[in-house]
Amino acid sequence: MATENKNLSEYDKATIPNASKFRFGIVVSEWNDTITEGLYKGAYDALVDNGALPNNIIRWDVPGSFELVYGCKKMQEQMVNAVIAIGSVIQGETKHFDFVCEGVTQGIKDLNVMRETPVIFCVLTDNNMQQAIERSGGKHGNKGTEAAIAAIKMAELRKNS
Numbered sequence: 001m002a003t004e005n006k007n008l009s010e011y012d013k014a015t016i017p018n019a020s021k022f023r024f025g026i027v028v029s030e031w032n033d034t035i036t037e038g039l040y041k042g043a044y045d046a047l048v049d050n051g052a053l054p055n056n057i058i059r060w061d062v063p064g065s066f067e068l069v070y071g072c073k074k075m076q077e078q079m080v081n082a083v084i085a086i087g088s089v090i091q092g093e094t095k096h097f098d099f100v101c102e103g104v105t106q107g108i109k110d111l112n113v114m115r116e117t118p119v120i121f122c123v124l125t126d127n128n129m130q131q132a133i134e135r136s137g138g139k140h141g142n143k144g145t146e147a148a149i150a151a152i153k154m155a156e157l158r159k160n161s
């Protein structure tokens with residue numbers, strides 16, 4: 001498994017652009033909030049560690065991961081350089097997991113295709129809570145950290161393109 005061979009929280013600051021000139025929007029799903037709050041902390045701390053100003057980080061909450069698409073669409077309309085979508089989808093008894101994951105994945109992909117502001121996919125899609133815990137500050141690191149680094153790099157790419 002790819003994540004098993006890569007700690008999601010590791011990055012080399014020397015390779016990361018300074019984020020002090022950028023504004024970031026973070027949209028956070030309330031479902032599985034113990035997980036999404038851990039992802040948010042990882043993302044927020046990594047943004048600030050790389051120079052982002054706290055006043056330049058906007059947070060909105062949405063009910064569930066399916067609503068991340070609408071929330072990120074509206075966040076793109078704000079004066080931000082990149083958006084991070086944070087969610088945690090955990091397999092239940094039915095196929096609902098498949099439809100939520102597909103819907104949020106395709107929706108965020110569409111936002112990246114149709115609009116100028118990059119939206120980073122920080123949505124865990126796990127078989128169980130233990131996997132989610134391990135990827136939101138556990139033994140595999142924090143996908144929120146990974147997403148923040150991606151957001152900084154994509155904001156820099158957008159600025160230079």
Ligand SMILES: Nc1c(NC[C@H](O)[C@H](O)[C@H](O)CO)[nH]c(=O)[nH]c1=O
Nearest residue numbers: 029031063064065066087088089090
């Ligand atoms: N089961 C999970 C959900 N389900 C809720 C949907 O995301 C959505 O809010 C609802 O269908 C109303 O439109 N959401 C998650 O983020 N994680 C889950 O595990």
Ligand SMILES: CC(=O)[C@@H](O)COP(=O)(O)O
Nearest residue numbers: 090091092093094096097
């Ligand atoms: C991802 C979901 O919507 C899922 O957790 C809901 O659980 P269930 O499939 O048991 O209704």
